[in-house]
Amino acid sequence: MAEFLQQFVNGLAVGGIYALIALGYTMVYGVLKLINFAHGDLFTIGAYLGLTLLTSFGLADRVGPGVAVLLLVVMVMGFVAVIGIILERVAYRPLRNSPRLSAVVSALGASIFFQNAVMLIYGARFRVYPQNLLPKISLNLLGIYIPLVKILVLVVCVIMMVGLYLFIQRTTIGTAIRAAAIDQEAARLVGINVDGVITLVFIIGPALGGLAGLMVGILYGQIKFTMGWIYGLKAFTAAILGGIGNIPGAMLGGLILGVVEALGSAYISIAWKDAIAFCVLILILVVKPTGLLGERVAEKV
Amino acid sequence: MKFNRKRFYLAAVPIFFLVPLILNPYWVDVLNSIGLYALLGLSLNLIVGYAGLFNLGHAAFYAVGAYTSAILNTTYHIPILLLLPVAGLAAGIFALIVARPIIHLRGDYLCIVTIGVGEIVRIALINDVFGITGGANGIFGIARPRIFGMVIRTPHQFFYLIWLFVAITVFLFYRLEDSRVGRALNYIREDEMAAEACGINVAHYKLISFVVGATWAGMAGNIFAAKMTIISPESFSFWESVLMFTLIILGGAGSIEGVLLGAFLIIGLPEIFRELSNARMLFFGAAMIAMMIFRPEGLIPPVPKKYRVFSGTDRGETT
Numbered sequence: 001m002a003e004f005l006q007q008f009v010n011g012l013a014v015g016g017i018y019a020l021i022a023l024g025y026t027m028v029y030g031v032l033k034l035i036n037f038a039h040g041d042l043f044t045i046g047a048y049l050g051l052t053l054l055t056s057f058g059l060a061d062r063v064g065p066g067v068a069v070l071l072l073v074v075m076v077m078g079f080v081a082v083i084g085i086i087l088e089r090v091a092y093r094p095l096r097n098s099p100r101l102s103a104v105v106s107a108l109g110a111s112i113f114f115q116n117a118v119m120l121i122y123g124a125r126f127r128v129y130p131q132n133l134l135p136k137i138s139l140n141l142l143g144i145y146i147p148l149v150k151i152l153v154l155v156v157c158v159i160m161m162v163g164l165y166l167f168i169q170r171t172t173i174g175t176a177i178r179a180a181a182i183d184q185e186a187a188r189l190v191g192i193n194v195d196g197v198i199t200l201v202f203i204i205g206p207a208l209g210g211l212a213g214l215m216v217g218i219l220y221g222q223i224k225f226t227m228g229w230i231y232g233l234k235a236f237t238a239a240i241l242g243g244i245g246n247i248p249g250a251m252l253g254g255l256i257l258g259v260v261e262a263l264g265s266a267y268i269s270i271a272w273k274d275a276i277a278f279c280v281l282i283l284i285l286v287v288k289p290t291g292l293l294g295e296r297v298a299e300k301v
Numbered sequence: 302m303k304f305n306r307k308r309f310y311l312a313a314v315p316i317f318f319l320v321p322l323i324l325n326p327y328w329v330d331v332l333n334s335i336g337l338y339a340l341l342g343l344s345l346n347l348i349v350g351y352a353g354l355f356n357l358g359h360a361a362f363y364a365v366g367a368y369t370s371a372i373l374n375t376t377y378h379i380p381i382l383l384l385l386p387v388a389g390l391a392a393g394i395f396a397l398i399v400a401r402p403i404i405h406l407r408g409d410y411l412c413i414v415t416i417g418v419g420e421i422v423r424i425a426l427i428n429d430v431f432g433i434t435g436g437a438n439g440i441f442g443i444a445r446p447r448i449f450g451m452v453i454r455t456p457h458q459f460f461y462l463i464w465l466f467v468a469i470t471v472f473l474f475y476r477l478e479d480s481r482v483g484r485a486l487n488y489i490r491e492d493e494m495a496a497e498a499c500g501i502n503v504a505h506y507k508l509i510s511f512v513v514g515a516t517w518a519g520m521a522g523n524i525f526a527a528k529m530t531i532i533s534p535e536s537f538s539f540w541e542s543v544l545m546f547t548l549i550i551l552g553g554a555g556s557i558e559g560v561l562l563g564a565f566l567i568i569g570l571p572e573i574f575r576e577l578s579n580a581r582m583l584f585f586g587a588a589m590i591a592m593m594i595f596r597p598e599g600l601i602p603p604v605p606k607k608y609r610v611f612s613g614t615d616r617g618e619t620t
Contacts, residue, residue, distance in 0.1 A: 035409045094594045100408050102593040104355065105550050108543065109589025116582040229539070233420070236413060275424040278417035285414055286402045 006144045007266040008259055013150040013219065015258020016157030020212040021235030022242070022250035023164060024205030030181035030245035031201050033100070037107035038087055039209055040232020041114035044225060046080045046210025047217040048122055054130050065133055069218075073156075073211060080210025081203040088202040111229075118225040126224050129217045153215045160208060161251045168247055177201065181245060230274060234261075237281040243291030252292060306558075314468065321460045329456040331572045336463035337525055339564035341545045343470050343557065344517030347477075349546065350555030350603070351486040352510035354404075355412035357542050358419030359518055361399075362392040364426060364537035366519025367526040371440040372433050374526070381527045382446045385520050392519020393512050400511045404504055419542055426534040439533025446527040459528055466524060470517065471557055477513075478557075478606075486510055487606055490555070544568075547585065551592060553599025562601055 021043055028036045050072055063071065091110045095103045134152070138145040168174035179187040180197040188194050216231070217223050238257045242249025257277060265273040284291060321329045341363060348356045366388035374381045403414050429436035446453045446462070453462055477483045485506045488496040497503050526532050544567060552563025571581045592599070 035413065091590045098593070098597060101353075101355065101554075102597045104409055104412060105546075106590045106593040108357075108546075109586045109593070111586070112543070112582055112589065113586030116580070116586065120579060120583065233413075233416065237417075240410075240413070269428075271428045272424065275421050278421050281417045282403070282414055282421075285406060285410055289406070289410065 002143045003266070004263075005142065007262045009144065009146055009150065011259035011262030012255060013153050013258070014262065015238075015255035016154045017212045017215055017219075017254075018231070018235045018238045018258050019251045019254025020157055020160060020208045020215075021231060022238040022254045023161070023247065024209045025232075025236050026239040026242075026244055026247060026250040027177075027201045027205045029239070030247075031177065031184075031198055032092065032096075032103075034092065034103050035107065035236065036092075036205070037104070037232070038091070038110035038114055039205065040228035040230075040235070041111050041118070042080055042084060042087070042206045042228070043209040043213040043216075043231055043235075044118055044223070044228030045083060045114060046076050046213030047223040047227070048118055048127070048213075048225075049076050049079050049210065050214040050217050051122075051127055051129060051223065054133065065135075069133070072214060076210045076214045077207040080213075081207040084202040084206025084209075085199060087206075088198065093198075115225060115228065122225060124225065126222050129221045129223065131221060133218060149219055153219055156211070156215065160211065164204065164208070165247060165251075173200065233281075234274075234277045237277050237284075240281060240289075240291055241284050243293040246291070246293045249291055249293035256292075309558075318461070318464065321457050326456045329460050331569060333456055333459050333463050333528065335564050335568045336460070336467050337521060337528070338545065338548060338568045339467050339561055340463075340470060340521040340524070341518055342548045342552070342560040342564050343467075343474055344514045344521060345545045346549050346555065346557070346560045347474070347510045347514035347517070349549055350560070351478075351483070351490065352507050353408075353490045354507060354511060355408050356415045356511070356514070357412050357539075357546055358415035358417070358422075359514075359545050360537040360539070360541040361415075361419040361422040362396055362515035362518040363522045363525070363541070364422055364534075365395045366392040366522025367532050367537070368426065368434055368440070368522075369519070370523040370526045371443050371532050374443050375440060378444070380447060381444060381523065382448065385523045388523035389516040389520040392522065393516035396512045396515030397508070400508055400515075404507050404511065416539065416542075419537075419539055423534050423537055423539075426537070435533075437534060439531060439536075441531040443526050443530045443532070445530065453527075463524060463528070466520075471561070474557055482506060482509055484606075484608075547589060549599075550589070551599060553601040553603060556599065556601050556603035559599050559601035559603070563599070566600075 021039065024039045024042070025036060028034060028039070053072055053075060054068075062068075087110055091106045092103060095106055134149055137148040139148065139151065168177060176187070176192045177197050177200065179190070179192055180194050184194050187197075212231075212235075213223075213228070216227070234257060235254065238253035239250045240253070241257055242251070242253025244250075257280065260280060261273060261276055264276040268276070321332070324332070341359065345356060345359045348354050348359070369391040370381055370384045370388045373379050373384055373387065399418050403411060406414060426434045426439075427437050434440070448462075451458075453459060478487075485496070485501050488499070488501060489503055489506060493503055525536070529536075548563035548567040549560055550563075551566060552561070553559025567585075574581065
């Protein structure tokens with residue numbers, strides 16, 4: 001039982017990260033009906049930016065670990081959001097009225113571009129995060145040990161998700177985003193600045209993705225330029241699992257996928273860990289393509 | 302300028318088959334790689350270009366063909382070229398099983414599922430599934446191919462084997478374009494709804510194109526295994542699928558000349574600019590975006606088909 005709970009908690013922490021990335025996919029898909037293949041690489045960029053700020057600028061030594069982490073979060077989110085805006089302007093906006101294939105290819109191209117840009121700048125090998133950033137404390141809860149880092153990651157994920165949910169549901173801007181996701185033309189007719197909404201989506205999504213990258217760096221201590229690809233695919237799986245275009249769905253899907261994966265690699269086989277997520281993906285698309293919380297059925301497939 | 306296909310091939314093919322005589326083995330080997338990717342591109346073109354299905358997991362079928370050949374060759378010592386149809390069949394059956402439940406999925410969903418399939422196959426190969434794939438090391442000691450007692454070993458010999466196969470493929474695929482299946486696919490790509498309304502079984506024809514494309518990739522896998530004599534899972538990564546996909550998009554989806562040109566550019570150019578090898582994928586990505594913005598139909602887009610239309614009297618209306 002303790003083993004089960006331990007894996008469950010591990011799964012929740014990873015699931016929270018998947019959920020954060022999935023939010024970026026699902027928001028972009030909701031508004032543009034585009035799978036942003038480059039999103040996983042924005043996540044990688046977030047992780048590497050965090051590394052640069054920590055090592056090259058020595059952020060932790062200058063301001064102390066607590067403030068450093070806060071500053072890191074803000075700076076990484078800001079930087080990656082800027083890259084997200086540029087990405088949308090350069091690679092997606094000119095293709096707004098093109099066939100879907102064109103946009104997908106452009107997204108793939110952007111993904112290849114980012115991945116190789118990171119490789120050229122930082123090198124192809126694993127890079128290591130500073131280990132002394134956060135105190136290594138574990139909480140003993142019901143016989144299982146939970147490292148402080150994992151709790152922090154989960155807390156940050158939950159705060160971000162709840163914040164985003166309230167923003168989307170309760171504010172005027174959030175309503176505009178939802179309107180644009182349902183029908184862009186109608187949204188334009190009632191005076192919503194759809195281009196502005198799309199830019200906003202490309203600020204929020206990449207910012208959350210970049211934050212997820214930073215947290216993976218802090219949580220696992222190791223980053224690689226190709227990691228965005230696998231995390232991106234899994235996060236996309238999470239988005240589909242929850243029902244793509246659906247924000248609470250992405251959160252739920254991420255957490256479920258993280259837990260399923262953690263339990264699967266503990267009880268089935270760790271070597272097949274990555275395959276589990278893809279099997280879930282195929283199964284969902286074949287059996288229930290709308291996902292767990294998906295709504296607009298007819299449009300989906 | 303009007304492109305005369307027949308005249309072009311009549312002029313280009315003999316010259317091309319003489320080219321290896323003046324090239325050193327290294328460059329012939331580059332041409333061999335181009336040939337293999339041309340084969341893969343042509344097979345994927347059936348799926349992406351003709352049927353309009355986004356398949357980003359084509360390496361999976363390539364892998365199934367290569368591994369089938371390698372396993373049967375190393376354990377039962379069946380000559381590798383005899384396994385060509387077996388490799389194709391294995392890949393085709395695998396594609397049928399995989400594609401049957403997902404063929405109805407809309408564009409980008411299908412794309413993601415095929416990525417998933419490709420990754421699952423790769424992970425299965427690494428994990429030594431059924432204990433026959435040799436894990437991460439792969440399979441080695443595949444026998445060299447023989448034709449009429451002659452062992453094919455040097456790049457020059459492989460050049461003729463590979464490009465002969467490419468030539469046959471090109472010929473067959475041209476025939477396919479004008480066949481019933483080709484016309485149906487043409488219709489589906491132009492207007493799926495109208496095609497369905499005219500009584501074309503859309504899912505059926507999509508499945509046919511998927512399976513035939515995968516079969517061809519399986520056969521390309523056989524030749525790859527014969528050429529390398531060692532195969533391992535990393536030869537069938539996602540980036541292989543992306544490479545095949547990109548060369549089609551760059552050259553012109555649905556156009557055989559386009560795919561051939563795409564193979565030359567995508568595989569050949571990096572060899573010419575070897576100093577930039579690290580940055581070449583960077584250019585690749587940027588080029589993909591630029592292509593989609595400025596020339597989304599590819600460098601050599603497919604020529605719209607013209608069909609002779611029978612008027613009512615030609616048909617001999619009797620009713």
